[in-house]
Amino acid sequence: MRTKPVLLLLGVSAFFIAIISCKKDNTTDTTDGSTTSTSITPSYGADVPAVYKKIYNAKxxxxxxxxxxxxxxxxxxxxxxxxxxxxxxxxxxxxYNGTNSLWNQNPNVIAESTVTFKIPLNPTVAATHTSTPMGPMGVAVNGVPIFNQYAAGGSPLTGEINSFDQYYGHPQQQGMYHYHAEPYYLTAQKGKDALMGFLLDGFPVYGPNEGGKAVTNADLDVYHGHVAVTADYxxxxxxxxxTATDPYINGNQFYGTAGTVSQ
Known part of the structure; x- marks a missing residue:
């Protein structure tokens, strides 16, 4: 008779162990170990200004x-x-469900890579304007790197632009997904006049609208920016x-003194 309670307890224990072992979070499918979500809740430093807390998908x-x-x-x-x-x-x-009839998927696939951007907290105009690099020159609020207006080798984006997906990004050879132009997902979610991210010089990037109208290259300086009031500033x-036309996000040089990016 004494064995029955023991068997019952063992059964209950096994039941709870089974529940715990099968429990999964919103990022991992424990049946095969694959990650099923790319959404991240960032860890923010206690003294981070509010505008940088709009970066919502970084580590x-x-x-x-x-x-x-x-x-x-x-x-x-x-x-x-x-x-x-x-x-x-x-x-x-x-x-692909975008509108580009010339769309052609490039052979690369998205891969995870850790990139660290270190940008000036209080950006200032540079005494000498440096060229934007090939590779990451900034970061979007969803953690995706921003590249300049050139394809590999420094050639125009004329052909490469046809490999941009429906959200206007694509991966390079190592799998790093990035934007060269307006990130359609972000402007759809947050608005065309919203904060899109920051370049390495610490100055913010906004969408293609301002004050209820579309911004054109003629409204901007040679660095592809201007001084104006924004909701965040x-x-x-x-x-x-x-903007809709080259150079899309930035001219050939940073307006401010650039910080660093490392991988």
Missing amino acids: EVYKDGSYIVIKTTTLPDHKSPYYKGTKWAATQYEA PAGIYHYHT
């Missing part, structure tokens, strides 16, 4: 002296045809805008 955002440090996995939180064949495909793959600040 860490914190203050380091006179710099803001942004660590990201570079994975877009939206779907893409470039997730096909990856461990995120179950939830993140979406066939009511006193006004120099900022870049995305």
Whole structure:
């Protein structure tokens, strides 16, 4: 008779162990170990200004002296045809459904990579304007790197632009997904006049609208920006805008003194 309670307790224990072992969070499918979500809740430093808390899909955002440090996995939180064949495909793959009749998927697929941006907390105009690099020159609020207006080798984006997915991004050879132009997912979600991210010089990037109208290249200086009031900077600040035509986000040089990016 004494064995029955013991068997019952063992059964209950096994039941709870089974529940615990099968429990999964919103990022991992424990049946095959694959990641099913690319959304991240960042760790924000206690003294990070509110505007940098708009960076919502990075690993860490914190203050380091006179710099803001942004660590990201570079994975877009939206779907893409470039997730096909990856461990995120179950939830993140979406066939191309954009409007470009010339769309042609490049051979690369999205891969995770850790990139750290260190940008000036209080950006200032540079005494000598440096050229934007090939590779990451800034970061979008969803943690996706921003590249300049050139394709590999410094050639125009004329052909490469046809490989941009429906959210206007694509991965390079190592799998780093990035934007060269307006990030359609972000402007759709947040508005065409909203904060899109920051370049390495610490100056913000806004969408293609301002004050209820579309911004054109003629409204901007040679660095592709201007000084104006924004919702995040009511006193006004120099900022870049995305536009529909080259150079899309930035001219050939930073307006301010650039910080650093490391991988």
